[in-house]
Amino acid sequence: MIDESLAHALRLRAKEGDQTVLRSPELKSLYDQLRTMPAEQRGSFGKEINDLRQELQQILASKHEAAEALPSIDVTAPWDVNTSPADRPKSGLAVNGSLHPLTQEIARIVDIFARMGFTALESRQIDDDYHMFESLNFPEGHPARDDYDTFMTEEGLIAPAHTSTMQNRIISDNKHLLEQGEPIAYVIPGRVFRNEDLDATHEHTFHQLEGIYVGKNIHAGMLVATLKTYLNEYFGEELDVKLQPFYFPFTEPSFELAVERPTILRKDDSEEQKWLELLGCGMINPNVLRMAGVDPEVYTGFAWGQGIERMVMMKNEIEDIRHFNSAKLDFLRQF
């Protein structure tokens, strides 16, 4: 047992803000005592000394904090005492405020789709395996899961790697619309995450916009027509699109859709520059509809997903994807 009066004296010194207490002969004497002690007592005594030392450190730290703390103010007042009329607090800076280029882009796309009849709903940033994979027809252990380097939490939750994580909820929550003879038409912007190393062209955190349309007699030609209509509106000109077959577990058939790159965004006349691979899409897999409680014999639908960063980078010739999350005013105030 540490001598209580000794401990008390040390605490008092710490409370007075005496920084030397940690190096004091009194504290050192305790360590000397430890060395001469029978082995079986050393453990508990050593712990006591450490606890005391930590307590002293904490007292000193809070003391230090209190010393640096500013005096309290009347938070109910509109300004501090004796503030001259010229110095009264107000919002506003000498420069204009700015909106993040990614939120501007999302707002623009959401607006186009709103005019086309799609409701916008934001995606989640933490989700479970069922919504991220299982309800999208990725059974446990499916190799297609390898294409998504997902972040996992200790609880087994997932930072979604695609905005499709909302599909099951949206279809399921809106299936009454189908019974009323109306389609389910949603776009879902949101942040998604892939466990990748950062560099100028790779981000672990980026944005996608998902789209879903479910109704009666909905076919693949409507998928292409809808996306082409959107892209024409987005780019402000009539552009060709083409499909490449692809594989996603949650759509069948699945495609990658490429749009004819507007001339202004082309670097040269090559075939590579001609096409812009922009989004993945397909007819919603019947298993996905079924898991959301919709009968795939009666209703069909399509879904797609596009990245947001790439378009913004291309249009503005942004050289480093990391700028988006850097909070650098030099970057942000240019938009």
Next chain:
Amino acid sequence: MKFSINEAQNYSNVPVVTQDIDALVQKIGAQLGAVETVENWGHKYDGVIVAKVVSCDKHPNADKLNICWVDDAGVAQDVERNEAGHVQVVCGAPNVRAGLTVAWLPPGSTVPTTVGTEEPFVLGARELRGVVSNGMLASAQELGISDDHTGILEIEEPDIQVGSPFKQLYGLDDTIIEIENKMFTHRPDCFGVLGVAREVAGIQDQAFSSPEWYSVRPQFDEAHDLEIEVDNQISELVPRFMAVAMKNVAIKPSPVWLQALLNRVGIKPINNVVDVTNYLAYVTAQPLHAYDYDKVKALSHHKAKLVVRKPHKDEQIALLNGKTITPRTEAIMIATDKEVVGIGGVMGGSTTEVDQNTQNIIIEVATFDMYSIRRTSMTHGLFTDAVTRNNKGQSPLQNDRVIAKAISLMNELAHAEQASNVIDTLNSQQSDSLSEPITITPDFINVRLGTGLSKEKIISLLANVEIKTNENDAGELVITAPFWRTDLAIREDIVEEVGRLYGFDKLALEMPPRPTNPTKVEPMLAFKHQLRTALASFGASEVLTYSFVHGNLLQKAGQDPSVAFKLTNALSPELQYFRINLLPSILSNVHSNIKAGHTQLALFEIGKGHINFHKDDDNGVPKELEMVSLVVANKSKKGAAFYEARAYLNDLGQKLGIKFGYLPIKDPLDFPIMQQYDQARTALVVIEGTDTILGAVGEFTASVRKGLKLPEYCAGFELSLGDLLAAIPTGSSYAPLSRYPSISQDICLEVSENTIYETVATLLDDSLQVDADLDQTIAWHPVDIYQSEEIAGKKRFTFRVTLTSYQQTMTENVLSNILQAVTNEAENRLGAIRI
């Protein structure tokens, strides 16, 4: 998948290429899968000529060199010839001799392995120890056919014309089209050239038919020269395991055509036995493995025995890649009855490897559970060609064809003879399809594709890729998946197949039907848009910062990391936790912006926070705390930044039609989101007149300021968006304008210095009474807050009170009387004096 057009042609009954290559590549891209690269392999051999060595004599000035005269039938241009028309070439290869047919690289040609590289090696005519050599005679390595550099390539093909282009040999005049593997995730058959050839025929509307060795179930011979036994203990993970022993193999390099093919498609030639297994996997997509029979036998108790089982506890395996691992407990192991000799479907072991001295072999053709293969591969980081194929789930129904072909190729290329019966763990009579027949109507297909395809067209499109269709009595199509197809199980699979083979580029575009009722707006997203537009209009800049943070940042912000969701597998140490709230992230970017020259700034973010005690709050998933946070900072200003942050909040309130109230914090609050605030300079933000807390506005503790290098003048707020959205009033607060002028008077009240503003304001609100009958309204606003030495212990609040009547012009004394009542009340309640 690297698709060799020449090799495909060997297995195709129709021309693989019916148009120019570019058009075919376009078509593959549009109807099969994204093309990564197209390599014109033959281009490497432009100018390389088949020639005959007509004489070969020792070089007078060099021991190891020979002077050869070669006959190229006079094909090479611009080269010096003797009167017989032959060309002189100096050659140092030990095997060069008169009579050999060789590959000659004449002057002006390029060494094939250097074509397309940064430093192509172009040959010339140059002197070697005083004798001119026109170009060179090439080794297999220089030709990019194999690693063999021990001598020049000896061309042994019969009927080869001297002077003909070398690329005509060995299928070298080839084009390799690499198709993205991702597209074939559900098409294991397309990891074989046979499968891709079938699809390529189908998309060109040609009827493919598989070679007979593949389409017809083989009959196996009996043999009893070598004894082997297979014991499959985990048939649930290994549905089919076939094996056969072969004797008297002659291990040697594979023939040039095979080595050349493997090289073209990126497989390293090893020896004839290993090459045959790799080649057949390339052709059929079904991985094979060859064991040294005698090594297996030596590791077995009695006769050679292969046991398929899970690993025993702590069992280790030395793999072909030189590594020794302890496999995961559920891995599929191949063992003898004594010890493990390989990881099934992933990688073989080194103890039974086929080598130069191997005399007898065992060939294994087995089907493994794709999920198990994937997990084993991921657990141990083993990524082999076998894994790529096996983790897509190969059809077990083709194993018998593959092993029969392997027996015949081993015989042809390694002189091996079948020495045992063919063992097959799948004893029962098999069906020729993995799934039940699919019944479908043309209508079902046409509704989903938006097409009008006839029944006949559908049948023919499917027949092109050997999918058989019958019609039932109801006139529906009954479709049977061929034995190699694992992906045709439901009707939508047929829709996809028909659409792809027909061509998705031919689909008719039509907009979906759309009701005329207005598009529903989800309030939260629209609200966020309203907020960010408002805050930017006040001069603040919107930022986005990461949703994940380092534990250090939480600690610097005074937060306990144990309440944050922790990531377990992040590659970067920067990403340890889901952030609890946004303020710390914004604060961590203040210093860098000030350093960049922005001495005065206002940053805001709209985003989500997460706390792990709300783990199941939102239908079983964590509650997402939607919030808006703003930080103001000024490097060169002194004073209480609190009031500036509050000014932003007031302006925001005005835009939203909300009047905020600010409550001082009496007892310290220890919610995680309150930890960064200096609570003596922080207020809880409420809807005025209610106790609905929306968030807080305040300055930051000394340790937060120090840890994040914040200037002294720095404050911010953070509000919950859900509560804020709910607080927006639906009605209007508009007050009509009066036709009569208003009158104003100031009132200055001196109170004790401990009296807070709110107390005086409440008094004012309570005691400013008007006569309702006279249709008057009264309003006030603060003008000044004053303290000085002269009035030590006191504080003066000055307010301007404005009275408006809708009925008449007012006289000053009406307002004076009202203010007198206020003064009296202030004296009574607060002991105030009107100055």
